[in-house]
Amino acid sequence: MRQVAIVGVGMTKFGKSEKTLIEMGAEAAMEAINGSNLKPKDIQGLFVGCGATVVEENQTIIGGFLADDLGIAGIPAPRIESACSSGSWAVAIASMLVASGHFDTVLAVGVERQTVLSTEFNTRMMGSGVHSFYESPTGLSFPGVFAMATHLYAHKYGIPLKRLKDCLAKVAIKNHKNAAKNPKAQFQKEITMENYYNSMMVASPLQLYDCSPISDGGSAVVITTADIAKKLVSKPVHLIGVGYSSSGSLCGQKDFTRVKARETSAKIAYNMAGTTPKEVDVAELHDCFTMAEILAYEGLGFFEPGEGYKAVERGDTEIGGKIPCNPCGGLKAKGHPTGATGPAQVYEIVKQIRGECGPRQVDGAKIGITDTMGGSFAAIVTLILKKGW
Amino acid sequence: MRQVAIVGVGMTKFGKSEKTLIEMGAEAAMEAINGSNLKPKDIQGLFVGCGATVVEENQTIIGGFLADDLGIAGIPAPRIESACSSGSWAVAIASMLVASGHFDTVLAVGVERQTVLSTEFNTRMMGSGVHSFYESPTGLSFPGVFAMATHLYAHKYGIPLKRLKDCLAKVAIKNHKNAAKNPKAQFQKEITMENYYNSMMVASPLQLYDCSPISDGGSAVVITTADIAKKLVSKPVHLIGVGYSSSGSLCGQKDFTRVKARETSAKIAYNMAGTTPKEVDVAELHDCFTMAEILAYEGLGFFEPGEGYKAVERGDTEIGGKIPCNPCGGLKAKGHPTGATGPAQVYEIVKQIRGECGPRQVDGAKIGITDTMGGSFAAIVTLILKKGW
Numbered sequence: 001m002r003q004v005a006i007v008g009v010g011m012t013k014f015g016k017s018e019k020t021l022i023e024m025g026a027e028a029a030m031e032a033i034n035g036s037n038l039k040p041k042d043i044q045g046l047f048v049g050c051g052a053t054v055v056e057e058n059q060t061i062i063g064g065f066l067a068d069d070l071g072i073a074g075i076p077a078p079r080i081e082s083a084c085s086s087g088s089w090a091v092a093i094a095s096m097l098v099a100s101g102h103f104d105t106v107l108a109v110g111v112e113r114q115t116v117l118s119t120e121f122n123t124r125m126m127g128s129g130v131h132s133f134y135e136s137p138t139g140l141s142f143p144g145v146f147a148m149a150t151h152l153y154a155h156k157y158g159i160p161l162k163r164l165k166d167c168l169a170k171v172a173i174k175n176h177k178n179a180a181k182n183p184k185a186q187f188q189k190e191i192t193m194e195n196y197y198n199s200m201m202v203a204s205p206l207q208l209y210d211c212s213p214i215s216d217g218g219s220a221v222v223i224t225t226a227d228i229a230k231k232l233v234s235k236p237v238h239l240i241g242v243g244y245s246s247s248g249s250l251c252g253q254k255d256f257t258r259v260k261a262r263e264t265s266a267k268i269a270y271n272m273a274g275t276t277p278k279e280v281d282v283a284e285l286h287d288c289f290t291m292a293e294i295l296a297y298e299g300l301g302f303f304e305p306g307e308g309y310k311a312v313e314r315g316d317t318e319i320g321g322k323i324p325c326n327p328c329g330g331l332k333a334k335g336h337p338t339g340a341t342g343p344a345q346v347y348e349i350v351k352q353i354r355g356e357c358g359p360r361q362v363d364g365a366k367i368g369i370t371d372t373m374g375g376s377f378a379a380i381v382t383l384i385l386k387k388g389w
Numbered sequence: 390m391r392q393v394a395i396v397g398v399g400m401t402k403f404g405k406s407e408k409t410l411i412e413m414g415a416e417a418a419m420e421a422i423n424g425s426n427l428k429p430k431d432i433q434g435l436f437v438g439c440g441a442t443v444v445e446e447n448q449t450i451i452g453g454f455l456a457d458d459l460g461i462a463g464i465p466a467p468r469i470e471s472a473c474s475s476g477s478w479a480v481a482i483a484s485m486l487v488a489s490g491h492f493d494t495v496l497a498v499g500v501e502r503q504t505v506l507s508t509e510f511n512t513r514m515m516g517s518g519v520h521s522f523y524e525s526p527t528g529l530s531f532p533g534v535f536a537m538a539t540h541l542y543a544h545k546y547g548i549p550l551k552r553l554k555d556c557l558a559k560v561a562i563k564n565h566k567n568a569a570k571n572p573k574a575q576f577q578k579e580i581t582m583e584n585y586y587n588s589m590m591v592a593s594p595l596q597l598y599d600c601s602p603i604s605d606g607g608s609a610v611v612i613t614t615a616d617i618a619k620k621l622v623s624k625p626v627h628l629i630g631v632g633y634s635s636s637g638s639l640c641g642q643k644d645f646t647r648v649k650a651r652e653t654s655a656k657i658a659y660n661m662a663g664t665t666p667k668e669v670d671v672a673e674l675h676d677c678f679t680m681a682e683i684l685a686y687e688g689l690g691f692f693e694p695g696e697g698y699k700a701v702e703r704g705d706t707e708i709g710g711k712i713p714c715n716p717c718g719g720l721k722a723k724g725h726p727t728g729a730t731g732p733a734q735v736y737e738i739v740k741q742i743r744g745e746c747g748p749r750q751v752d753g754a755k756i757g758i759t760d761t762m763g764g765s766f767a768a769i770v771t772l773i774l775k776k777g778w
Contacts, residue, residue, distance in 0.1 A: 058513065245465060
């Protein structure tokens with residue numbers, strides 16, 4: 001198996017956009033291709049991660065049309081869907097097919113266009129990520145899932161709810177603070193504890209600032225072999241670990257506070273990478289809700305189960321802390337155009353390892369990890385990246 | 390790269406079903422797993438091909454839920470989407486990841502549930518396979534695309550339309566005749582020339598019997614290495630060629646009578662397989678419309694461009710002819726639950742090579758090919774299979 005490297009990354013500004021899925025995908029793709037010192041014609045395959053093209057633009061089979069917009073009609077271009085982990089699955093499959101020698105240089109694009117839908121329609125569309133027969137009929141949607149997880153976590157570990165809520169607020173405040181240093185983030189405004197507690201209740205105990213927003217955006221990653229990468233760029237980043245796992249519906253999951261799919265996926269990725277959580281310098285985690293970020297700390301092995309909230313209290317996951325998490329602002333404040341989230345996490349880790357993050361730079365970052373979750377803890381992809389020069 | 394083999398195939402009866410996507414997928418999967426002499430726990434990865442889960446059941450991220458229904462929650466389970474070629478893309482990606490050593494034994498499932506939608510909604514859903522900005526706004530849907538191709542073909546090669554229509558009728562009659570011998574086909578009734586010409590006009594010159602139906606169905610393929618296959622089954626079928634290509638929107642395609650993506654995809658597959666069209670004994674082609682079958686004869690190299698219709702007149706593509714095409718009844722008469730179509734084509738070719746097709750058996754079939762098309766000639770996958778014992 002060949003060592004895989006990332007030579008270029010791109011992303012649009014996240015937020016509200018007037019652009020189509022293909023336009024956003026192409027913008028991110030061209031940034032990634034240009035940054036790789038390649039031309040579009042060097043790309044041999046395109047893997048597009050998107051959650052719901054057919055709802056957003058009544059479009060299936062988007063890959064070939066995106067390739068055409070890049071001037072490379074004809075290349076293989078399937079779409080990969082796994083709800084919010086669609087984009088990371090696209091990166092994973094693309095990287096496996098480069099590692100194996102099926103392709104030398106491929107492009108993984110993530111894209112989603114959510115603001116075009118009404119709030120009601122978005123609620124229904126996001127609700128498609130829970131089980132449509134066992135969960136949707138109960139009225140359950142994602143804020144409810146993570147509200148349950150929050151109550152369960154507080155109960156299981158005997159944490160007063162007010163103390164846990166203060167931690168959730170701190171996660172939100174940290175991620176907004178980081179996003180304010182990221183020109184591509186949807187929200188560039190810091191928030192205070194007062195803003196947090198004064199915001200509307202969404203699903204008790206989760207308030208507005210516990211929730212990631214509805215977003216539009218595109219992101220892209222150019223993947224090739226480490227040997228080719230050396231000739232293209234001075235700072236290739238190696239993809240050294242790829243993990244993946246799934247779960248069934250919530251009613252079959254024993255404990256929402258321990259995401260089994262994440263633990264399995266992370267283990268696969270760490271084993272492949274030959275590394276451990278202690279060696280990770282920076283992480284991009286799936287904070288669709290603030291509570292989800294704390295669960296991710298634990299699932300990835302940065303802190304023991306039930307200890308993640310204390311890490312927030314200590315500031316361990318802030319930039320400058322023990323293990324900075326979501327320096328880009330995370331899904332919470334950078335935005336969460338679902339299919340685009342995974343490659344955008346890779347974008348941030350690549351930029352961090354290259355030392356190109358300016359005011360939000362994690363000093364000396366050499367190894368980084370991304371964690372993307374689809375559905376009700378139903379699909380996880382873990383990617384581990386390492387300085388390759 | 391390791392030689393890949395198919396050890397088990399399964400499919401539901403195509404037609405109208407009261408079952409859910411997951412139920413149909415699981416039914417087909419269990420037939421494939423049981424036929425492989427495996428247990429579900431031997432499956433390491435699941436690749437689900439489906440065009441529009443979110444429209445049909447407001448469900449994204451179906452893979453993990455299907456794995457859970459099979460009792461193997463936790464395995465990686467992304468969905469692959471490429472409109473009508475979704476299922477074949479799932480088989481292609483699954484096979485590439487087995488060839489490379491990423492997985493030893495995986496399952497590709499295709500599934501689609503269309504009859505749950507109203508005719509109007511189905512028209513819109515199927516319309517999502519054309520370009521949503523360049524084609525849909527013109528009112529173009531698939532019958533129109535293939536009606537144009539029919540007129541262009543007649544014009545380009547100077548064929549009187551009545552003569553070409555007689556050929557289209559013969560394709561429909563052949564496929565209904567074959568389907569009548571296939572207990573899993575949606576239509577099991579032969580049709581006559583009179584039935585054909587008396588049927589309603591859909592998009593001139595295409596009439597009702599030129600069109601494949603709206604269908605529900607599931608299909609599944611178990612893929613492993615040739616070495617493992619030897620120990621599992623007495624008749625493994627080797628997957629020796631995998632091809633793929635895409636196109637942009639119709640307005641950028643020069644000649645609808647020559648499907649460039651198919652010619653590219655077929656060339657890749659024949660080269661990988663080290664074989665030629667002349668060596669192929671049986672073919673499953675993408676006859677979403679009767680005209681599409683004739684274009685596929687030519688695109689796959691069985692007949693020269695402009696000669697495919699004469700093959701129909703001579704009966705070359707009937708069972709017993711020079712190159713039997715769609716012995717299962719094809720999309721036209723077996724049914725076309727879009728995502729399920731590709732793995733169902735593989736099902737037929739595997740059964741043909743194993744000699745298990747009873748009254749529709751192609752004598753001595755050793756090499757077979759499948760051809761699946763997504764969108765307006767926008768994505769093609771070609772698979773070549775060979776007797777492996």
